[in-house]
Amino acid sequence: MRISLKIWRQDGPADDGRMVDYRLxxxxxxxxxxxxxxxxxxxxxxxxxxPVAFDSDCREGICGMCGVVINGEAHGPERTTxxxxxxxxxxxxxxxxxxxxxxxxxxxxxxxxxxxxxFDRIIQSGGFISANTGSAPDAHATPVPKEDADRAFxxxxxxxxxxxxxxxxxxxxxxxxxxxxxxxxxxxxxQPEREARVLQMTAQHxxxxxxxxxxxxxxxxxxxxxIPLNVISQLNADYRRAGYGGRD
Amino acid sequence: xxxTVTRNDELIDGIYREGAPITDTKAPGGDIADKWTTRxxxxxxxxxxxxxxxxxxxxxxxxxGASAGATLGEAGYKVKSFCYQDSPRRAHSIAAQGGINxxxxxxxxxxxxxxxxxxxxxxxxxRSRETNVYRLAEVSxxxxxxxxxxxxxxxxxxxxxxxxxxxxxxxxxxxFYARGQTGQQLLIGAYQALERQIAxxxxxxxxxHEMLELVVVDGKARGIIARDxxxxxxxxxxxxxxxxASGGYGNVFFLSTNAMGCNVTxxxxxxxxxxxxxxxxxxxxxxxxxxxxxxxxxKLTLMSESLRNDGRIWVPKNAEDCDKDPREIGEDxxxxxxxxxxxxxxxxxxxxxxxxxxxxxxxxxxxxxxxVDGVRRGVYLDFADAIERLGEDAVRSKYGNLFDMYQQIxxxxxxxxxxxxxxxxxxxxxxxxxxxDLQSSIPGLFVTGEANFSDHxxxxxxASALMQxxxxxxxxxxxxxxxxxxxxxxxxxxxxxxxxxEAVQGVQDRIEKFLSIDGxxxxxxxxxxxxxxxxxxxxxxxxxxxxxxxxxxIRALRTDFWSNVRVLGSAEGLNQSLEKAGxxxxxxxxxxxxxxxxxxxxxxxxxxxxxxxxxxxxxxxxHDDEYAYVAAWEWGGDDEAPVLHKEDLxxxxxxxxxxxxx
Ligand SMILES: Cc1cc2nc3c(=O)[nH]c(=O)nc-3n(C[C@H](O)[C@H](O)[C@H](O)COP(=O)(O)OP(=O)(O)OC[C@H]3O[C@@H](n4cnc5c(N)ncnc54)[C@H](O)[C@@H]3O)c2cc1C
Ligand code: SF4
Ligand code: FES
Numbered sequence: 008m009r010i011s012l013k014i015w016r017q018d019g020p021a022d023d024g025r026m027v028d029y030r031l032x033x034x035x036x037x038x039x040x041x042x043x044x045x046x047x048x049x050x051x052x053x054x055x056x057x058p059v060a061f062d063s064d065c066r067e068g069i070c071g072m073c074g075v076v077i078n079g080e081a082h083g084p085e086r087t088t089x090x091x092x093x094x095x096x097x098x099x100x101x102x103x104x105x106x107x108x109x110x111x112x113x114x115x116x117x118x119x120x121x122x123x124x125x126f127d128r129i130i131q132s133g134g135f136i137s138a139n140t141g142s143a144p145d146a147h148a149t150p151v152p153k154e155d156a157d158r159a160f161x162x163x164x165x166x167x168x169x170x171x172x173x174x175x176x177x178x179x180x181x182x183x184x185x186x187x188x189x190x191x192x193x194x195x196x197x198q199p200e201r202e203a204r205v206l207q208m209t210a211q212h213x214x215x216x217x218x219x220x221x222x223x224x225x226x227x228x229x230x231x232x233x234i235p236l237n238v239i240s241q242l243n244a245d246y247r248r249a250g251y252g253g254r255d
Numbered sequence: 256x257x258x259t260v261t262r263n264d265e266l267i268d269g270i271y272r273e274g275a276p277i278t279d280t281k282a283p284g285g286d287i288a289d290k291w292t293t294r295x296x297x298x299x300x301x302x303x304x305x306x307x308x309x310x311x312x313x314x315x316x317x318x319x320g321a322s323a324g325a326t327l328g329e330a331g332y333k334v335k336s337f338c339y340q341d342s343p344r345r346a347h348s349i350a351a352q353g354g355i356n357x358x359x360x361x362x363x364x365x366x367x368x369x370x371x372x373x374x375x376x377x378x379x380x381x382r383s384r385e386t387n388v389y390r391l392a393e394v395s396x397x398x399x400x401x402x403x404x405x406x407x408x409x410x411x412x413x414x415x416x417x418x419x420x421x422x423x424x425x426x427x428x429x430x431f432y433a434r435g436q437t438g439q440q441l442l443i444g445a446y447q448a449l450e451r452q453i454a455x456x457x458x459x460x461x462x463x464h465e466m467l468e469l470v471v472v473d474g475k476a477r478g479i480i481a482r483d484x485x486x487x488x489x490x491x492x493x494x495x496x497x498x499x500a501s502g503g504y505g506n507v508f509f510l511s512t513n514a515m516g517c518n519v520t521x522x523x524x525x526x527x528x529x530x531x532x533x534x535x536x537x538x539x540x541x542x543x544x545x546x547x548x549x550x551x552x553x554k555l556t557l558m559s560e561s562l563r564n565d566g567r568i569w570v571p572k573n574a575e576d577c578d579k580d581p582r583e584i585g586e587d588x589x590x591x592x593x594x595x596x597x598x599x600x601x602x603x604x605x606x607x608x609x610x611x612x613x614x615x616x617x618x619x620x621x622x623x624x625x626x627v628d629g630v631r632r633g634v635y636l637d638f639a640d641a642i643e644r645l646g647e648d649a650v651r652s653k654y655g656n657l658f659d660m661y662q663q664i665x666x667x668x669x670x671x672x673x674x675x676x677x678x679x680x681x682x683x684x685x686x687x688x689x690x691x692d693l694q695s696s697i698p699g700l701f702v703t704g705e706a707n708f709s710d711h712x713x714x715x716x717x718a719s720a721l722m723q724x725x726x727x728x729x730x731x732x733x734x735x736x737x738x739x740x741x742x743x744x745x746x747x748x749x750x751x752x753x754x755x756x757e758a759v760q761g762v763q764d765r766i767e768k769f770l771s772i773d774g775x776x777x778x779x780x781x782x783x784x785x786x787x788x789x790x791x792x793x794x795x796x797x798x799x800x801x802x803x804x805x806x807x808x809i810r811a812l813r814t815d816f817w818s819n820v821r822v823l824g825s826a827e828g829l830n831q832s833l834e835k836a837g838x839x840x841x842x843x844x845x846x847x848x849x850x851x852x853x854x855x856x857x858x859x860x861x862x863x864x865x866x867x868x869x870x871x872x873x874x875x876x877x878h879d880d881e882y883a884y885v886a887a888w889e890w891g892g893d894d895e896a897p898v899l900h901k902e903d904l905x906x907x908x909x910x911x912x913x914x915x916x917x
Contacts, residue, residue, distance in 0.1 A: 037548040039664075041553065042551045045779070049777055052777045052821060052823060055823065057824050060829055064514040065345075065350045065515075066515060066556075067350055068660075069349050070345040070350065071344070072341065072345050087663065091663055091664075095666050116485055116829055117828060117829040123341055126342065127344075127450060127453075127462075130450045131450045135405070135447035136404065138404035138405050140322075140325065140326040140729045141326075141397075141401075141730075142404070144400065144404070145400055146399045146403040146417055147361065147416055150416055153412065153413050156410075156411040159408040160434065163408050163433075164436065164439075166439070190408065191406050196406050
């Protein structure tokens with residue numbers, strides 16, 4: 008198939024950046040979206056032009072490294088990661104516009120690569136259970152009702168890609184944060200630190216410059232793992248409880 | 256390991272030399288069940304107040320690296336942790352699907368430490384070291400406890416207890432899992448523990464940093480040279496000890512189930528500085544991957560082998576039928592070849608056998624699916640019988656996410672049309688040689704996880720790599736490295752130490768070299784060419800003739816690379832072509848060593864199948880009298896033959912047998 012591309016090119020964090028047009032002939036519809044970009048890059052190298060920088064690693068939809076905005080949608084038209092999108096989702100002759108995640112807490116490094124270290128700092132602020140190696144009781148000492156375990160698992164599926172932030176008009180990371188708070192908060196092991204966790208993570212979230220949630224739901228629609236909006240409800244409920252608890 | 260090399264001047268087979276054997280692996284004496292306790296007791300302790308004066312560099316944040324970083328941080332050591340991705344959470348361990356083994360015997364089905372030990376040694380085709388494997392089985396249960404305490408959401412039964420399944424052809428259910436995302440959940444657990452230590456200030460994290468050289472001073476590993484992949488700066492990091500947890504090297508084949516960035520650079524740089532490379536030719540080829548569709552392909556995707564429990568594998572009997580719609584090929588015209596050749600195990604034969612037979616069928620011209628380079632490389636994995644027997648809903652609830660993934664990638668609906676599968680490179684059992692303490696032949700350099708030559712011998716059992724990574728990182732390394740660190744802090748070295756300056760200069764020169772060649776071919780084109788050679792001649796089936804050709808072809812490709820590669824852009828800032836160039840340059844050296852190792856090992860064992868060494872029925876034939884040893888290779892120098900050190904494998908507790916699956 009033939010494709011025209013408009014791709015965001017930016018030499019470095021300080022550069023202004025611009026959209027650049029490219030054309031590709033003979034793209035296989037069996038190729039993945041990123042393989043299409045590989046093909047473009049091979050052709051650019053042939054012509055002596057610097058290839059387009061973009062992130063990816065597993066290319067299986069699990070590491071969360073990839074992610075670009077495709078025709079205005081985070082990860083593109085299907086509900087999956089950019090790496091799992093295939094060219095058969097497009098038509099011959101289509102124009103495809105490709106941009107990096109756009110959010111202040113995710114500054115562009117180069118072309119389509121952004122810095123998502125703010126997510127790591129949110130986890131550092133409390134997204135864990137304090138259990139030093141070697142101190143654990145037998146795994147069967149605390150049974151966990153299957154329902155709770157399943158809900159914890161559902162929330163734990165988040166891959167930290169940042170699509171929720173890219174899709175949100177407020178650049179809020181509440182879906183990402185809510186998934187962690189729900190994952191750990193559903194488990195008995197997560198209870199002792201539950202209140203501190205939600206307060207500290209929220210403080211860090213705001214400090215990083217992520218916006219507040221106004222319940223538009225764009226995040227959940229863009230999420231390749233289908234994390235539901237109700238993890239944000241759980242985040243809010245935990246936050247309120249912890250806040251009141253703190254005031255007593 | 257400080258044995259001085261007594262180099263025998265003679266070249267053996269024209270390709271390698273032999274040095275002194277390795278006689279001491281540092282395992283303590285006594286009964287196998289007591290060795291680990293003895294070692295932990297004998298290993299010196301470090302006073303808590305002294306720990307923060309001792310620094311450790313850990314390269315890698317997969318299961319093996321993140322767990323070690325968190326544990327050493329908790330103990331109070333000063334840790335610096337490195338990964339090439341933008342976050343430690345993205346290490347390739349995240350992609351593991353199936354599960355993790357542990358000898359918990361929660362099912363009461365007769366599992367035990369000894370049985371897990373036995374299964375692992377047998378599965379490895381009797382080419383692993385007994386003492387290490389026993390310890391692995393011994394600490395396996397603690398891993399599950401640790402992960403559950405961290406909040407890893409393993410699958411549970413209705414009663415709230417952990418669920419288990421059986422995996423990879425063993426007779427007990429000892430595999431813990433978290434749907435098809437076990438690796439992700441285990442890694443997130445370790446990642447969170449690591450982030451907690453980063454917040455506590457014991458671990459300093461360097462993401463988007465690539466290790467490009469090891470610093471060795473006075474014979475000891477004392478640091479690394481890394482490139483900040485965002486700014487391009489070449490940085491020196493010094494420490495009292497260095498741990499490599501940098502993963503496997505399956506990407507030497509270009510196409511594999513590994514992530515795009517998986518590389519051998521960290522290990523290879525250490526190898527060139529004196530670390531022995533153990534059994535480089537032992538590679539695992541997984542039978543159930545989605546076949547390649549064309550030249551554009553950048554990676555292959557694994558489909559959990561649990562599919563073989565219900566799917567039936569077949570190819571058309573007649574080559575003329577290969578391009579027909581499979582549903583129109585009648586029962587009589589199908590060849591269910593695994594069921595035919597191995598009536599006992601059928602579709603459930605071990606990975607290496609299932610893989611090789613698929614290749615044989617396609618080589619005979621009976622492969623299916625699109626032809627790539629003129630050959631159809633695919634076989635059917637058919638669920639029609641299972642759907643008829645169990646109903647589509649039951650099949651969906653068991654394999655739904657795998658079927659969806661298949662459809663996403665191929666655009667075909669596997670509920671209606673049989674899946675197509677083909678083997679792909681998946682795991683590397685070889686890696687840097689380590690002793691019982693996981694210390695390499697360079698004092699102060701420790702190696703964990705898939706990066707070491709490991710506990711899996713010539714073939715790894717399913718669900719054992721996750722177990723090994725976490726065993727090494729949470730429980731083994733923290734105990735053994737303290738014995739080394741107790742001798743420190745070592746003499747302070749500075750950045751102007753000649754050894755450091757030389758290492759920095761070497762890295763900078765290499766970067767400049769890549770950027771100045773200004774040739775005509777992209778890095779990827781070399782990587783693909785190398786991958787083809789490796790896959791054809793050092794893949795599922797290896798012959799003396801093919802391996803000799805491969806060695807010559809790789810040498811020629813390497814020479815061409817260094818005079819004709821084109822790397823655009825500059826040394827400053829993010830430059831992905833430059834990153835790839837460094838990795839491919841190292842793969843071009845590793846590939847040759849893999850072929851030399853495969854050529855010298857004139858027997859078949861596990862994943863290493865030499866066509867010259869097979870039984871009358873075409874099965875792998877070991878030669879224990881000649882080859883029951885670990886091949887630990889020492890770097891001989893540029894354009895020099897490598898030096899082989901043999902570590903004899905002594906089986907005191909398990910009897911060697913020839914595998915049979917008929
Ligand atoms: C698709 C797939 C499915 C699998 N399923 C299973 C399974 O079900 N059960 C099982 O037991 N095993 C499975 N395995 C195998 C298992 O996942 C791996 O062997 C294991 O996770 C490796 O862990 P590791 O910590 O050694 O390395 P990795 O997780 O690969 O981590 C390597 C780390 O090193 C870093 N690194 C590498 N090179 C450098 C460098 N030069 N500089 C800086 N950092 C560097 C990386 O950034 C990364 O952090 C599977 C493997 C694959 C590919
Ligand atoms: S919540 Fe979804 S979109 Fe957001 S980071 Fe996690 S996986 Fe990505
Ligand atoms: S590259 Fe890993 S999720 Fe896309």
